Amino acid sequence: MPDRRLHLVVDEDLGPALWVAEQTGPRRSRALEDLTALREDAPPPLAEALADAPDRLRHRVRVPGRDGDRRMPALPLSGTGLTGLVGAATALLEARFDQELPDRLAQLLAEETAARLDEQLIAMPNLLAACVLDLRAQELLAARHLRVRAAERYGRPILQWRAPEPEAPALLHALVDGHARPAFAEHLRRAAPPAADPLGVLWALADDGELRADLPTQRRLTTAFDGFVDSGRPGVKLGPGDSELVVRLFQPPVGTAWPLQTCLREDDGTVHPVADLRAVGDLTAAGAAEASAAVLRLAPTVRGAAVDDTGVDWLLTTQEASAFLTLDTPALEQAGVTVLLPRDWTAQRTTLRPQEVEEDPGERKGSGVGLGAMASFRWRVAVGDTELTEEEMERIREAQAELVQLRGQWVRLDPTTLRAAERFLDAFSRRTRDRRLAGREDGEAPAASAARAPRAPERPAAPELPPPAPVPAEVEGRAPWIEMFSMILSPDMADVDFGLAALHSGGSRGLARLMPGAEGPYPYPQPETLAATLRPYQLDGLNWLWALDEQSLGGILADDMGLGKTMQVLALLCREREGIPLERLADAPVTGRREVPPAPVGPTLLVCPMSVVGAWQREAERFAPCLSVHVHHGGDRVRDESFVAGAADLDLVITTYSLLARDLPVLQAVPWHRLVLDEAQHVKTPGTQVTRAARALQAPHRLALTGTPVENRLGDLHSLMEAVNPGLLGGAASFQERIATPIEEEGHGGAISRLRLVTSPFILRRVKTDRSIIADLPEKIELHRVVNLTPEQAGLYEAIVDELMAQIDGAEQARRRTLVVSAITRLKQVCNHPAHYLGDGSPLVREGRHRSGKLELVDDLLASAFERGEKVLLFTQFTTFGHLLVPYWAERFAEHGLGSVPFLHGGVSKRDRDRMVEEFQQQRDRPGMMLLSLRAGGTGLTLTAANHVVHLDRWWNPAVENQATDRAFRIGQRRDVTVNTLLSAGTVEEKIDTVLSDKQALADLTVGHGEDWLAQLDDDRLLDLLSLDEEEDR
């Protein structure tokens, strides 16, 4: 019998096919045209595999030969036909080699040698390779590591099972398909038949069932199956769509090439370069290209950049890296792409540091005083904490890039502040130069005063201006203070960041001494005629007042209440009258210190609220007996010309704000030496009669006293400053726009630093909590006590909220505001007490049961304080509520010997007020209480006998509440003070408290604007704030 060699080939058109060469003689053979003989002679497994095959081989496969391709008759194989044949061959080989089969096969394949299956049949190497692939195919099936692809065969859509690797040999794919189909058919027989399979997917997978899918659907099928199979491997991402795109910029490892990497962030948060992902096969090249392409699409700078050899990352020049940061980063981030910069890499702000400020000696001709005085300024540019050298500044300018290397570190410059600083220095040098050219400068050589631009050659003054010198790192020049300040506050300089802490050397004279970082006022001793010993900080305050006074500058003394502002003002009045004799100056003569001879000084007009007139009068009598004091108050006050004549002989005239407006004509007729506005928040509202009067009153020296200079808004600061240093901060509208709004709304650091630079010489504020100021003040303990509403309160509360929400639905803004504010007032009344809200005169306690949770708690609190012989101050903003409480408490606590309960409110006359305060302050260690309306009790009272403070309801303005609290917590207090702020649980009181406590950090600068902001809220947030949160235990 002739040898028959079995070839298994994969034909381009036909797919896998078997052809058989039969030996017809030595070195001669022919291809079988008919399988009948083979089938008869073949061993059983093979015969079985070929059982269904047709006898005649009607197909032809292309077989490369020595003389070109030959076309051999062949049996196309697919499905079980293929797996059966390869399986039969494997079985025969296994019978022959047994255990050694894998090794022998590997060896045969390596040597490309055929193997005999029996005496007659020889398996050619391509069939042996198929046997190996077949084993692999079976493994893949067992592991269910199978892909499915929609394809077309002869124009008919089909589904094919495939090996997972697309580039696998076609025969492997065919073998996988051959094995998977019957396995899936078997699975299908066991599964419950689906209600519908519109595409015919299942039978297309199991058998040669028709796939009802047009081309796009076929693509979608393939994609869906790919996604399905890939989901079997965690972390595999086919495209960047599944992961978050990340772009990472690195600092140049060497030189100036900035690597920019395309990366993907996986679900677990780790970031991997796509080049690495592609290298390990977790990302297809297309996926990597797509990720990189997304960067190209969003980042125009990168398009022109050099690509590194990965093809998906780039190497940027420093210019490109700068442009990438400025121009591309925002677009990338907006598109959801994360841009990772080198660690700790935030844009460094450029700050301008006043290096040196010195006021010209006052003797110089043409030099003004106060704000008009000439001073020399030296500014230096710093990036972050690094002060730049000329060379570095030069480099930054030349580079025109955001990225510069400073002291070996790459630094990203914040372009806004850099440009602003350049602009400022440019404007500054131009102005100081203009002054020189205009010849307004006299008596000094130009070279010494001109802007010093070290790199720019000095030129003699020419008809045309010299070209703008490059902005150096340090600029020096002279200008009057007021011009300097207006430059600092001008809108052009909005982005300049002034580094105040870094003032190296402040001046030794004039206003320069008061600038931040400067020496401060001369430390003169306290006046001898003052009948008290000033505390050290009070002496500092006096010397500060004196320094301003000498230069006819106004100031705002904003010490916390209780630190003795009155005393400092009295001391000032004493000093200006007694002068500073030479022998009291320190030993070493210091520039600018001089003897001040005693001199007659004109009268000081002090304006204060009515409630503190008495206090001023008493303190002046007691501590400054040398001063002749007159109170301009009461119906019998002198209002004619004799007042003007008499005032000249007085030292201090005390009057009230209401009289300031009313008696302005007569007050204006007096040549005042000084105007002092105590509790100066009374002149904070521009346009009111009082404010207008205060500004209209002429006096060369002006002083404002307040415990809270920025009680509500920075606008108030402007208003106060306008009363004492008119024009310093510019117009109200422009100040609001350039300074106040940026600070209040954006917390703009630049605006804060500019404002501080300009105002710091003129404001002195010490706070009580600063232990370096006062070491002997006891602790203030603040407690927020949350009380529950009674069911009666809760019912009323909810009814008000419901009513409000119904009313504001669709209401126009103005009406809405009125509705909201009035509803909040009613809600607060309910929280206080139902009887307060209802106003029906019903008893506060009904049949021994409390109707208000608050009142119940306060009663307990009062009782326990009285037990210990302590005194309590209670504040409410509702006078009506106070009137309800007074008789109730008088009766309830009669046993403690209280007598009547004092109630200090706006309607109490000055005489009664003084009497109440006096009585309260006496007999310190006995029980006592005083009820105050928040408005009336806000200012000027000393009630240190109390060591408990209760805020019955909320004003929602920490400044006002603190001021009330400070009635008790001020100098003279010997015990710790407990401040109880009452909040009704779940109500607007508690919720707004939460909102406010978040803002507390800002309270030094800005404070909530009363209740108006609530009306601005949208309905949902409003409802959220106002509605009553039910508590489980109620």
Place this chain on the structure above:
Amino acid sequence: MSISLRSRRGPIGTAWQAVALREAAERLLGPGRAGRGRTDARAGRVQWLEVEAGAARAAVQDPGGELHQARFELPAFRAGDREAFLRIARAHPELPAVLAAGRYPEQIEAELAPSMVSLLPRDAAELSHDCSCLDWPGPCRHVSALVYVLVEAVDEHPQHLLTLRGLALEDLVAPAEGAGEEDPAQDRAPATDDPRESGHEEEPPARAPYDPRRTDPALLAEVVGEEVAGIIAGFYHRG
């Protein structure tokens, strides 16, 4: 579902590769058919477009509502041309990303020119067409409409040209050495000595083994329906 062209008037396709393709195809179509095809394409008559190796295919609707299967052929590269193209393409590692970003640099074509290879049709003779309509031998208006939809697709996605030439973006990346499959134990970290941020770099992820029980039928359900997807997933989860 039909394809609407971005271009409403004037020539279709603005990128140079789209213009080149259009001009080559218009030589095949002739002005009359080109005009009709442009009108049909703009009228949204092309229902879908598929680009595969050697051919772009589309279903185009007649005004009468009948669907025709049109086909426009640009042959895939033969082995020699393919190598010539890949040799040059792989010298430009950025090419895949640039193509994906929608740009086909003319420089590549310039470098290909000496080898007489181009991604674009070198002449009209390289193009052929077919359609299921009766307008024989064509090219019919359906083919013409297909051409304009293809031109606009190539305008935005030049990698369609790669696909037509039998290439994928994958092919443009030189295969990494030793990047075998299915061996999670193998250390796959590329042996790059990366000087940047050493120590900061996260380790490249080791490739997780395939687990058929993790396969998510939801990914299939969108196309085949939940029930069928469930049955298929049942087969995989048995693995």
